[in-house]
Amino acid sequence: MTDLKTMYRELGIDEEIFRLGEKTERDLSERFEAIDRTAEICQMKVIAAFQKNRVSTECFETSTGYGYNDLGRDMLEAVYADVFHTESALVRAQITCGTHALALAMSANVLPGDEILSPVGKPYDTLEQVIGIVPAPGSLSEYGVSYRQVDLLPDNSFDYEGIRKAINEKTKLVEIQRSKGYLTRPTFSVEQIGSLITFIKSIKPDVICMVDNCYGEFVEMKEPSDVGADLVVGSLIKNPGGGLAPIGGYIAGRADLVERCAYRLTSPGLGREVGASLGVSRSFYQGLFFAPTVVASALKGAIFAANLYEPLGFSCIPSASEERHDIIQAVTLGSPEKVIAFCRGIQAGSPVDSYVTPEPWAMPGYHSDVIMAAGAFYQGSSIELSADGPIEPPYAVYFQGGLTWAHAKFGILKSLQSLKDAGLLCVPAVCNERENVV
Numbered sequence: 001m002t003d004l005k006t007m008y009r010e011l012g013i014d015e016e017i018f019r020l021g022e023k024t025e026r027d028l029s030e031r032f033e034a035i036d037r038t039a040e041i042c043q044m045k046v047i048a049a050f051q052k053n054r055v056s057t058e059c060f061e062t063s064t065g066y067g068y069n070d071l072g073r074d075m076l077e078a079v080y081a082d083v084f085h086t087e088s089a090l091v092r093a094q095i096t097c098g099t100h101a102l103a104l105a106m107s108a109n110v111l112p113g114d115e116i117l118s119p120v121g122k123p124y125d126t127l128e129q130v131i132g133i134v135p136a137p138g139s140l141s142e143y144g145v146s147y148r149q150v151d152l153l154p155d156n157s158f159d160y161e162g163i164r165k166a167i168n169e170k171t172k173l174v175e176i177q178r179s180k181g182y183l184t185r186p187t188f189s190v191e192q193i194g195s196l197i198t199f200i201k202s203i204k205p206d207v208i209c210m211v212d213n214c215y216g217e218f219v220e221m222k223e224p225s226d227v228g229a230d231l232v233v234g235s236l237i238k239n240p241g242g243g244l245a246p247i248g249g250y251i252a253g254r255a256d257l258v259e260r261c262a263y264r265l266t267s268p269g270l271g272r273e274v275g276a277s278l279g280v281s282r283s284f285y286q287g288l289f290f291a292p293t294v295v296a297s298a299l300k301g302a303i304f305a306a307n308l309y310e311p312l313g314f315s316c317i318p319s320a321s322e323e324r325h326d327i328i329q330a331v332t333l334g335s336p337e338k339v340i341a342f343c344r345g346i347q348a349g350s351p352v353d354s355y356v357t358p359e360p361w362a363m364p365g366y367h368s369d370v371i372m373a374a375g376a377f378y379q380g381s382s383i384e385l386s387a388d389g390p391i392e393p394p395y396a397v398y399f400q401g402g403l404t405w406a407h408a409k410f411g412i413l414k415s416l417q418s419l420k421d422a423g424l425l426c427v428p429a430v431c432n433e434r435e436n437v438v
């Protein structure tokens with residue numbers, strides 16, 4: 001019988017990295033059990049929503065053209081609304097990505113003269129041009145929508161006094177980003193988001209609280225929509241698509257607000273009545289069905305990586321022992337060479353395009369060159385094991401995903417092997433022979 005060590009060796013993992021991996025995994029068994037328990041609860045939530053709505057094989061049929069009376073599309077939106085415990089949801093292939101979903105949710109719900117507030121510091125890079133923090137044609141700023149931001153306090157807590165002062169008669173929509181994105185602040189828990197929303201509503205009850213839920217879905221038993229968010233927004237090539245949705249975004253929340261999103265997405269008057277599903281419905285349903293266990297695999301990968309890299313002297317956010325609120329792991333590597341080697345290792349561990357060597361490039365919407373590793377079935381799918389490294393200090397990589405735990409583990413070990421092979425790292429046992437360059 002071929003053993004795992006031999007298979008790993010054939011796939012380029014030496015014995016030392018293999019042993020380090022096995023030990024790291026053994027030490028994490030209790031945390032992995034807790035993750036499986038959360039996944040089980042989220043899985044029941046999804047199954048209950050499917051059953052309540054009587055999802056049937058007819059739902060997997062498709063529409064073309066205008067897409068009138070597309071049962072599968074409409075029912076999926078009811079299923080999403082039930083999973084997120086909201087009045088309504090818009091889940092569409094015509095929502096091209098997470099940024100588009102967020103831009104749509106904001107632009108549909110503000111008017112000239114209104115103000116958007118981010119009470120959690122700078123929003124995700126790509127939203128800077130949507131809002132107009134960085135000037136761009138078609139930004140909300142061009143339409144007379146102003147923007148205000150309250151940064152987190154030095155200890156990364158909410159600046160409640162600052163937020164109180166920032167809320168004014170123009171404040172219409174509050175944008176709360178759950179995940180840290182490319183920042184080094186922590187990701188907020190659903191509970192923290194709930195406290196923030198309660199505080200904001202105590203000052204201005206009718207303000208719309210929208211949560212950028214990217215990378216957060218199914219990490220916890222609750223979603224921001226369970227703790228007062230009026231809108232939750234995300235991408236289907238992240239968590240809720242379960243790795244099977246080939247495109248798409250969702251907006252779930254209060255019916256009147258979601259309705260405005262539908263009118264903005266298609267056209268006033270037409271709204272959600274049009275938008276052909278073009279054959280993607282089955283993968284949207286099946287992806288949502290898989291999502292809780294896929295998210296669990298990705299979470300295990302993130303925790304495994306932190307517990308592998310932190311003892312080697314690399315600072316990890318979240319840290320090896322920290323509780324998780326999204327699937328992203330940041331590892332500060334400290335040099336461009338290490339960022340590049342890490343990403344090349346992830347790529348080399350991929351099922352698709354494993355022979356490709358990624359290079360840094362000037363990605364649209366980002367400040368610096370970014371190197372991306374993504375041997376994915378779907379372009380840019382970041383619920384699949386993938387890594388992005390902006391080539392700028394502190395030279396951190398942000399990685400996420402893993403459709404299966406076994407692949408997440410293997411890919412992360414490949415990243416470590418890649419650093420070692422490039423002479424950029426010594427693991428403890430070989431450091432006796434060589435200078436420790438970590």
Ligand SMILES: *Cc1c(COP(=O)(O)O)cnc(C)c1O
Nearest residue numbers: 097098099124179181212214235
């Ligand atoms: C990924 C992400 C987005 C944008 O999503 P895209 O699909 O890449 O456009 C927005 N916010 C956060 C926190 C994200 O992680």
